[in-house]
Amino acid sequence: xxxxxxxxxxLDSLEAQSVYVLREAYREFKSLAMLWSIGKDSTVxxxxxxxxxxxxxxxxxxxxxxxxxxxxxITYRDDLALQWNLNMVVGQNKAALEAKRTFxxxxxxxxxxxxxxxTEALKHTLAGTWPRYRLNHKTKKYELDANIEPxxxxxxxxxADEEGxxxxxxxxxxxxxxxDWDIGDQPPELWNQFKTDFAPGTHIRVHPLLxxxxxxxxxxxxxxxxxxxxxxVDLYFxxxxxxxxxxxxxxxxxxxxxSKAKSVPEIVEELRTxxxxxxxxxxxxxxxxxxxxxLETLRREGYx
Amino acid sequence: MKxxxxxxxxxxxxxxxxxVVIVGHVDHGKSTLVGRLLADxxxxxEGKLDFVRAQCERNAKPFEYAFxxxxxxxxxxxxxxxDTARCFFKSQKRDxxxxxxxxxxxxxxxxxxxxxxxxxxxxLIDAHEGIKENSRRHGYMMSFLGISNLTVCxxxxxxVNYDQKxxxxxxxxxxxxxxxxxxxxxxxxxxxxxxxxxxxxxxxKMPWYKGASVLEALDGFKKAAPKHQQAFRMPVQDIYKxxxxxxxxxxxxxRIESGTISAGEDVIFLPSxxxxxxxxxxxxxxxxxxxxxxxxxxxxxxxxxxxxxxxEIMCRAKDHLPHVSSKFKANIFWMGKQPLVKGKTxxxxxxxxxxxxxxxxxxxxxxASELSAAQKPHVDRHEVAECVLEAMKPVAFDAVGDIAETGxxxxxDNYEISGGGIILAPVFNEETALKQHIKKxxxxxxxxxxxxxxxxxxxxxxxxxxxxxxxxxxxxxKIAKALEExxxxxxxxxxxxxxxxxxxxxxxxxKDKTLSKFEHLQQLGELAHIMTDAGLILITSITDIxxxxxxxxxxxxxxxxxxxxxxxxxxFGDNKADLxxxxxxDPQSAVKKIVDLLIRSVVLDPEYFI
Numbered sequence: 001x002x003x004x005x006x007x008x009x010x011l012d013s014l015e016a017q018s019v020y021v022l023r024e025a026y027r028e029f030k031s032l033a034m035l036w037s038i039g040k041d042s043t044v045x046x047x048x049x050x051x052x053x054x055x056x057x058x059x060x061x062x063x064x065x066x067x068x069x070x071x072x073x074i075t076y077r078d079d080l081a082l083q084w085n086l087n088m089v090v091g092q093n094k095a096a097l098e099a100k101r102t103f104x105x106x107x108x109x110x111x112x113x114x115x116x117x118x119t120e121a122l123k124h125t126l127a128g129t130w131p132r133y134r135l136n137h138k139t140k141k142y143e144l145d146a147n148i149e150p151x152x153x154x155x156x157x158x159x160a161d162e163e164g165x166x167x168x169x170x171x172x173x174x175x176x177x178x179x180d181w182d183i184g185d186q187p188p189e190l191w192n193q194f195k196t197d198f199a200p201g202t203h204i205r206v207h208p209l210l211x212x213x214x215x216x217x218x219x220x221x222x223x224x225x226x227x228x229x230x231x232x233v234d235l236y237f238x239x240x241x242x243x244x245x246x247x248x249x250x251x252x253x254x255x256x257x258x259s260k261a262k263s264v265p266e267i268v269e270e271l272r273t274x275x276x277x278x279x280x281x282x283x284x285x286x287x288x289x290x291x292x293x294x295l296e297t298l299r300r301e302g303y304x
Numbered sequence: 305m306k307x308x309x310x311x312x313x314x315x316x317x318x319x320x321x322x323x324v325v326i327v328g329h330v331d332h333g334k335s336t337l338v339g340r341l342l343a344d345x346x347x348x349x350e351g352k353l354d355f356v357r358a359q360c361e362r363n364a365k366p367f368e369y370a371f372x373x374x375x376x377x378x379x380x381x382x383x384x385x386x387d388t389a390r391c392f393f394k395s396q397k398r399d400x401x402x403x404x405x406x407x408x409x410x411x412x413x414x415x416x417x418x419x420x421x422x423x424x425x426x427x428l429i430d431a432h433e434g435i436k437e438n439s440r441r442h443g444y445m446m447s448f449l450g451i452s453n454l455t456v457c458x459x460x461x462x463x464v465n466y467d468q469k470x471x472x473x474x475x476x477x478x479x480x481x482x483x484x485x486x487x488x489x490x491x492x493x494x495x496x497x498x499x500x501x502x503x504x505x506x507x508x509k510m511p512w513y514k515g516a517s518v519l520e521a522l523d524g525f526k527k528a529a530p531k532h533q534q535a536f537r538m539p540v541q542d543i544y545k546x547x548x549x550x551x552x553x554x555x556x557x558x559r560i561e562s563g564t565i566s567a568g569e570d571v572i573f574l575p576s577x578x579x580x581x582x583x584x585x586x587x588x589x590x591x592x593x594x595x596x597x598x599x600x601x602x603x604x605x606x607x608x609x610x611x612x613x614x615x616e617i618m619c620r621a622k623d624h625l626p627h628v629s630s631k632f633k634a635n636i637f638w639m640g641k642q643p644l645v646k647g648k649t650x651x652x653x654x655x656x657x658x659x660x661x662x663x664x665x666x667x668x669x670x671x672a673s674e675l676s677a678a679q680k681p682h683v684d685r686h687e688v689a690e691c692v693l694e695a696m697k698p699v700a701f702d703a704v705g706d707i708a709e710t711g712x713x714x715x716x717d718n719y720e721i722s723g724g725g726i727i728l729a730p731v732f733n734e735e736t737a738l739k740q741h742i743k744k745x746x747x748x749x750x751x752x753x754x755x756x757x758x759x760x761x762x763x764x765x766x767x768x769x770x771x772x773x774x775x776x777x778x779x780x781x782k783i784a785k786a787l788e789e790x791x792x793x794x795x796x797x798x799x800x801x802x803x804x805x806x807x808x809x810x811x812x813x814x815k816d817k818t819l820s821k822f823e824h825l826q827q828l829g830e831l832a833h834i835m836t837d838a839g840l841i842l843i844t845s846i847t848d849i850x851x852x853x854x855x856x857x858x859x860x861x862x863x864x865x866x867x868x869x870x871x872x873x874x875x876f877g878d879n880k881a882d883l884x885x886x887x888x889x890d891p892q893s894a895v896k897k898i899v900d901l902l903i904r905s906v907v908l909d910p911e912y913f914i
Contacts, residue, residue, distance in 0.1 A: 006597040010321045019601035023541045056546045160390040188413040190420040190724040193714040213610040278347035
């Protein structure tokens with residue numbers, strides 16, 4: 001490798017590209033939002049937004065609350081939103097929850113549960129057709145958001161290495177009026193020119209983390225430590241029980257993995273050379289295995 | 305932790321990363337090669353191979369390595385790759401992102417998307433089928449995209465009994481083709497991807513081949529040297545001012561495409577020609593930086609306040625500067641569903657600039673597979689053409705051979721990226737489409753018996769278009785309306801035309817920003833021309849137009865007079881304005897100054913006028 005003082009290592013390059021993508025999105029989309037699932041990927045994405053906009057996050061963060069999220073995730077979300085002055089917006093499928101059309105308690109399978117609590121809730125929250133709840137930083141409570149304008153640009157933390165259909169995404173990926181994804185007819189992406197023009201009624205999913213792997217995410221968290229570090233919800237770390245979450249989701253469908261990694265460097269080592277070197281991250285997610293292409297089906301219909 | 309490069313702590317694992325695209329004709333075994341590479345280097349997730357094998361068994365299908373990549377249901381059922389997939393694997397030497405591109409002509413734009421982000425390419429040719437249409441087309445596209453790191457594999461050698469003669473024949477023929485498109489492969493490898501021959505190690509089946517295996521060939525690719533030595537170029541993505549969040553910095557942001565720059569250096573923004581000096585280099589969660597370099601997404605504050613728009617290229621003032629021209633010669637690869645035609649306005653995106661553009665001339669249209677050139681009135685899908693493009697205002701760019709990043713562009717047609725291109729050279733030509741249009745209009749204009757002099761004598765003033773412009777909320781409109789009232793009270797023939805009176809159709813909101821702004825100005829110019837022709841003093845206020853847009857309005861209003869009043873700071877220099885006012889100037893005093901200006905320039909008898 002070059003010994004020049006101008007070297008960019010792999011993480012520098014990944015960061016620069018993600019920042020570039022975020023800035024393109026911010027310039028081109030008037031009604032822009034970022035999905036924040038509270039997991040490590042979208043939290044790194046949030047951090048990259050602060051990089052891109054010099055400490056600010058100049059668009060709302062949308063979280064879809066399935067009500068089955070591990071409680072520690074919600075506390076962490078609101079603490080960080082207050083601390084970083086984030087414009088936090090939450091959406092939910094209240095009807096499905098009230099009718100108890102959920103897995104495993106209700107009479108629906110995993111895929112249908114995901115579809116109702118995540119895909120449907122996301123679709124309607126983005127479109128502004130279901131209520132949005134916005135965090136009031138003074139009262140620290142969520143209030144009905146007056147803004148019901150559809151978000152036309154939605155930034156998502158999907159990574160290509162996660163799963164087959166995600167490996168086929170573009171940085172700027174159009175979704176039609178029904179949030180459907182036409183995988184066979186995706187826009188060309190040449191050099192650094194993305195699809196930033198879109199017909200009325202459609203929206204664009206923006207994927208700044210496409211080239212990152214799970215290991216890159218943890219390496220970056222390890223590197224970004226001075227003066228501030230990226231706060232990561234502690235569910236990812238073993239607290240002495242020999243268990244930790246590798247991927248966060250709803251508790252009925254996400255299982256912790258056997259691991260003694262207690263810190264970021266230990267996780268990096270575990271992924272780089274240790275027991276998870278060759279085991280896929282979503283191995284602990286049950287909905288991916290329901291049929292031949294469970295996640296593909298969900299994603300075609302708008303799942304993130 | 306990230307510090308300015310000198311003090312940077314070397315990471316514990318300083319690994320290099322490279323993007324490699326796999327291309328070639330449909331069914332020549334691209335996905336199989338990638339699947340095999342992943343399997344043989346132990347890069348697959350645990351259980352993935354067994355899972356796919358079990359799935360094949362369940363569906364009574366023979367196992368194929370391609371199934372590891374073709375993740376989509378349609379791909380598996382049709383047995384072809386539809387879209388580019390990215391997969392990750394590591395060799396001893398470095399980390400790879402392997403981009404498996406589809407080979408079917410129908411999915412050519414997907415292949416281009418994959419290839420455009422690659423630093424190196426592996427091109428596959430089926431030993432049994434030989435060189436096919438897309439073997440050549442993809443080879444040509446590698447040359448077009450500027451990928452010079454190339455290895456060619458002749459696959460399915462098992463189907464020709466590992467016969468060296470077959471290999472040598474294909475090699476000779478294809479090398480000849482590559483030479484025509486200025487490409488020279490580093491390796492030419494006979495392989496049987498399905499059986500793993502010559503993939504990670506040399507195969508006993510082909511003892512006559514002594515060259516590199518595919519894995520060795522990959523590791524042999526050299527990364528392009530970063531462009532620190534070249535002239536500094538940073539296309540401006542945006543100008544940030546987060547004042548509402550208690551931040552007073554005005555930050556010019558973008559990614560540095562070539563060169564390096566330090567605080568304190570003089571810079572020039574093109575095409576606007578504005579000069580400034582870098583005050584500081586801004587970043588979040590890093591120690592202070594004095595220098596920024598190629599590849600970084602950076603941010604700068606300037607010594608003095610500056611009004612520029614996204615799209616300008618920031619350059620070092622003393623460097624060799626980019627070309628600024630509205631016409632240029634380019635090679636275009638067309639992917640649009642509709643052909644590329646003359647007489648239609650498209651959107652050009654070059655670096656971060658976005659401007660309306662028209663096809664001015666087609667020099668030749670080329671079949672990328674046969675390398676045959678033809679004369680045609682339009683460019684069809686999947687064709688490559690050498691053309692002259694004319695943007696509706698000057699753009700800044702480099703020839704692709706000088707600095708590739710600022711010499712590439714795309715063309716957007718009806719929301720879709722429909723063409724990609726590389727700029728060969730600027731074309732300097734006084735004869736613009738606008739001038740042609742005005743000449744034609746003046747020639748065809750049906751004139752009445754009342755000529756401009758008669759009108760002026762009648763109204764005691766010549767006609768004029770008064771453009772009052774400046775940034776948002778600077779009191780432009782107030783001044784414009786007060787001026788109209790004053791002139792009206794003086795019994796002058798005048799009219800205020802607010803731009804908020806939507807000139808463009810009601811559908812403006814649904815249209816492309818760049819094109820609709822252009823269209824709007826065009827309509828305003830034509831309308832102004834009619835009204836000034838009628839002898840009016842027409843007053844209009846416009847937010848933030850630049851020098852070139854101003855020139856367009858003035859040209860369209862010709863032969864009648866245009867007066868420019870600039871309020872506060874603007875996107876063009878004071879020398880372009882006939883009068884400069886301060887922000888939110890008192891309308892009374894502003895009106896007085898403008899009336900003085902009118903007396904000096906359009907009024908026949910000043911005493912009578914007032």
